[in-house]
Amino acid sequence: MKTLLQINPVLRVSTSTGRIMQEIGELALQNGWRSYIAYGKGRDGIKTCKSETIPVGSLCSTLWHGVETRLFDRHGLASTHATREFVKEIDRIHPDIIHIHNIHGYFLNYRVLFDYLSRSGIPVVWTVHDCWLYTGHCYYYSYAGCDKWQTGCGGCPQQRDFPASFIVDRSRRNFEDKKAAFTSMPKNKLVIVPVSEWIRSEMSKSFLGGYNFRVIHNGINTDVFKICNENDVIEKYGLKGKHILLGVASIWSREKGFDDFVQLSRMLNDDETIVLVGIKNEERKKLPNNIIGISRTENVNQLAELYSVADAFINPTWQDNYPTVNLEAISCGTPVITYRTGGSVEAVTDSTGYVVEQGNVRGLLDAARAVRQRGKDNYRASCRQYALQHFKKEERYADYFSLYDELMKT
Known part of the structure; x- marks a missing residue:
């Protein structure tokens, strides 16, 4: 043996x-x-x-x-x-x-x-x-x-x-x-x-x-991270009628892009909001009104629902190897917008998202609005297909x- x-x-x-x-x-x-x-x-x-x-x-x-x-x-x-x-x-x-x-x-x-x-x-x-x-x-x-x-x-x-x-x-x-x-x-x-x-x-x-x-x-587990019905999280977090930009991290820091999200929040229209998962209590106090901070989801299925409901997943990381959160978002049918950082770009193709230069916060927002203008439905199937081919x-x-x-x- x-x-x-x-x-x-x-x-x-x-x-x-x-x-x-x-x-x-x-x-x-x-x-x-x-x-x-x-x-x-x-x-x-x-x-x-x-x-x-x-x-x-x-x-x-x-x-x-x-x-x-x-x-x-x-x-x-x-x-x-x-x-x-x-x-x-x-x-x-x-x-x-x-x-x-x-x-x-x-x-x-x-x-x-x-x-x-x-x-x-x-x-x-x-x-x-x-x-x-x-x-x-x-x-x-x-x-x-x-x-x-x-x-x-x-x-x-x-x-x-x-x-x-x-x-x-x-x-x-x-x-x-x-x-x-x-x-x-x-x-x-x-x-x-x-x-x-x-x-x-x-x-x-x-x-x-x-x-x-x-x-x-x-x-990743593509049976868990899949395209989900989002109605529960929309109601739970008051997201109805909002265009949602999602960020997820186990620990938020300047290197993970916390400051970039705060800067991004100043550029949003009234119908746009940011949802950040992994926020600690002391970080929540620093968040402006148009950022919803969630300490953690109740279970992994709820996280998959948040990935699914988002118009785009934003990952403004300044140093990273091969972030799992990018894979999870794509597997839930949501395109990823990330900085040109390390291995964070390696899961992003023309059909699964956008890459912008480090520090270009306006570029993150422009890419998110391009996704919205084209329509999330034009990304959902291609993201899921790419995940099944590469992330299982x-x-x-x-x-x-x-x-x-x-x-x-x-």
């Missing part, structure tokens, strides 16, 4: 990486594999998981990892004992494939882990959800306009951004430590899986550029299993 081990700090299906990991594990079980999932015990509690779980560390080790991060910029270099114990578990289960999602998250020491992996002979698939693994500190650098990761980092302009360090800037040393650890892997035992063409292009300029890359886009999670997960089989033959 083949054995799969996946690694990620969080297990919760309310997070994109947790959901992807659990669903891959479920598919492994359906195909007769044994499935294990390792996660940060101090950051996540087990609710439901069909795979066998391996908790790594404890609340104390997670908190101490946070201290080393905040004071000394040593994210990924604490949790030494927890990682050594985890390595013993890897030896015990002896997986045929190790699939890493994220290792930043206050639970693993990457030097200890990769010292083991580089000698183990076990094939490793590493899905790249952000840029942390090849920078000296940050997990995205687009908003800061920084390219120091190409030459060695140092003098980090985002030292106080996640994973924030308030005293020491260790970015140059972190860069060298990551380079030494990650490039210790034999090239025939590591396949890096960027989830967008953009991040693949970026990584080709990094110290990992000599490794094998295989782009596998994220998928079952097909994207099957791509991983094809890669697993390929690696096990080498």
